[in-house]
Amino acid sequence: MNPTDALARISIVLSRTSHPGNIGSAARAMKTMGLSRLVLVSPKSFPHPEAETLASGAGDLLAQARVVETLDEALADCTYSLAVSARARDLGPEPMLAREGALNLISEVQAGAEVALVFGNETAGLSNEEIQRCQGAVMIAANPAYSSLNLAAAVQVLAYELRVAAFEGAPVVESKSTPFASVPATHGEQEGFYGHLEQVMVETGFLDPAQPRRLMPKLRRLFGRARLEKDEVNILRGILTATQTRR
Amino acid sequence: MNPTDALARISIVLSRTSHPGNIGSAARAMKTMGLSRLVLVSPKSFPHPEAETLASGAGDLLAQARVVETLDEALADCTYSLAVSARARDLGPEPMLAREGALNLISEVQAGAEVALVFGNETAGLSNEEIQRCQGAVMIAANPAYSSLNLAAAVQVLAYELRVAAFEGAPVVESKSTPFASVPATHGEQEGFYGHLEQVMVETGFLDPAQPRRLMPKLRRLFGRARLEKDEVNILRGILTATQTRR
Numbered sequence: 135m136n137p138t139d140a141l142a143r144i145s146i147v148l149s150r151t152s153h154p155g156n157i158g159s160a161a162r163a164m165k166t167m168g169l170s171r172l173v174l175v176s177p178k179s180f181p182h183p184e185a186e187t188l189a190s191g192a193g194d195l196l197a198q199a200r201v202v203e204t205l206d207e208a209l210a211d212c213t214y215s216l217a218v219s220a221r222a223r224d225l226g227p228e229p230m231l232a233r234e235g236a237l238n239l240i241s242e243v244q245a246g247a248e249v250a251l252v253f254g255n256e257t258a259g260l261s262n263e264e265i266q267r268c269q270g271a272v273m274i275a276a277n278p279a280y281s282s283l284n285l286a287a288a289v290q291v292l293a294y295e296l297r298v299a300a301f302e303g304a305p306v307v308e309s310k311s312t313p314f315a316s317v318p319a320t321h322g323e324q325e326g327f328y329g330h331l332e333q334v335m336v337e338t339g340f341l342d343p344a345q346p347r348r349l350m351p352k353l354r355r356l357f358g359r360a361r362l363e364k365d366e367v368n369i370l371r372g373i374l375t376a377t378q379t380r381r
Numbered sequence: 382m383n384p385t386d387a388l389a390r391i392s393i394v395l396s397r398t399s400h401p402g403n404i405g406s407a408a409r410a411m412k413t414m415g416l417s418r419l420v421l422v423s424p425k426s427f428p429h430p431e432a433e434t435l436a437s438g439a440g441d442l443l444a445q446a447r448v449v450e451t452l453d454e455a456l457a458d459c460t461y462s463l464a465v466s467a468r469a470r471d472l473g474p475e476p477m478l479a480r481e482g483a484l485n486l487i488s489e490v491q492a493g494a495e496v497a498l499v500f501g502n503e504t505a506g507l508s509n510e511e512i513q514r515c516q517g518a519v520m521i522a523a524n525p526a527y528s529s530l531n532l533a534a535a536v537q538v539l540a541y542e543l544r545v546a547a548f549e550g551a552p553v554v555e556s557k558s559t560p561f562a563s564v565p566a567t568h569g570e571q572e573g574f575y576g577h578l579e580q581v582m583v584e585t586g587f588l589d590p591a592q593p594r595r596l597m598p599k600l601r602r603l604f605g606r607a608r609l610e611k612d613e614v615n616i617l618r619g620i621l622t623a624t625q626t627r628r
Contacts (some may be wrong), residue, residue: 166524167524168524191529216602276415284437340623353615373582
């Protein structure tokens with residue numbers, strides 16, 4: 135795939151954006167770097183004239199933007215998504231730096247994956263729940279005394295790194311050597327597994343919903359690191375079902 | 382010189398800026414990357430409330446900004462300045478890319494030079510006369526069909542590259558590990574888990590020892606990829622035990 139096509143396949147997901155102007159500025163930032171797929175999760179005000187104004191020549195991205203209710207909808211078809219985070223979170227995946235994150239996203243796209251980069255609300259960022267729904271996290275190294283990048287500025291930096299990575303030739307994802315490797319599990323398949331796992335833990339009394347002890351975040355971190363494949367999700371759910379039916 | 386001091390010595394020169402809001406946004410972009418020296422050449426409106434608003438927490442940079450009449454005044458003490466240009470000019474120096482330009486600026490600062498990065502007017506950019514007053518030119522690689530970065534967005538990208546260049550060779554993020562990451566599981570702990578998992582699969586009838594269907598190799602591949610930690614093995618074995626005792 136040529137670099138231009140690779141960039142055009144990356145989804146930029148903006149979750150719960152408060153200011154429509156920031157959506158417009160983000161669209162402009164995307165288009166300057168050749169990105170075009172914009173997904174908005176529950177934007178506070180969209181469409182909005184201020185978004186159009188600040189998009190400048192990137193109004194086409196706003197017109198084509200997909201607007202959804204939840205992050206799960208936004209990521210349903212993705213196999214690799216990175217959450218943009220200003221800091222490491224207790225419960226989320228360990229963040230990589232912007233350059234490494236961009237190289238990973240381009241490698242995945244070049245290997246045929248559906249990928250997304252997810253930005254949170256201007257004030258609150260992404261919630262822990264949102265971050266845990268992504269396969270990884272990425273952060274922009276910033277001044278520790280003032281790390282508050284404007285939303286569109288963060289989109290600009292990462293879009294820029296994506297463009298550089300796409301054109302400088304990102305390393306191709308190494309082909310999996312084991313004969314039984316399967317395709318990556320989609321977001322929906324992974325969430326189905328997590329839901330099933332939690333159900334079994336509750337049924338067996340291992341997980342007390344009143345005292346969850348961070349068990350699910352820890353397990354999401356473990357399986358997120360492994361980048362679950364479709365066959366593996368099937369096996370894991372098969373084991374879970376077997377423990378349920380034989381009880 | 383440490384990276385933080387190097388960044389603090391770089392001047393960002395904004396020439397003939399039309400919109401005071403862009404001056405504020407540029408100051409914010411600078412401060413997020415640890416830059417602090419702002420020089421304004423004949424700004425159309427400054428000081429201005431809109432600059433203050435958009436600077437957000439970077440109002441100190443506006444308060445300390447040096448305002449001058451001409452680019453020559455701005456660059457008087459500099460030995461190395463780079464003009465930011467959206468394209469190659471007939472009469473100017475051959476532009477280098479942002480990453481190379483940032484590395485050159487940091488190298489010069491580390492060698493004791495006074496350096497500057499010069500941005501032009503929002504609409505017209507830098508004039509040929511201005512570009513020729515600089516030692517070199519730098520451009521941000523962009524979408525040829527739409528290369529119109531907002532002024533503050535261009536400042537953000539170059540400030541980001543300066544920060545990365547300044548910290549190259551030194552860790553930019555102090556610690557990447559999440560607070561509840563635990564030590565790696567030993568070989569024995571991992572084998573204990575695999576044995577326990579296999580036992581549960583056999584007990585529940587999911588794994589038929591006579592027809593093992595490569596289940597264990599597939600699961601070993603999955604968990605091996607994740608590089609299991611000690612706490613994670615404990616959680617996983619806890620789940621397995623819970624399914625056994627409640628059956």
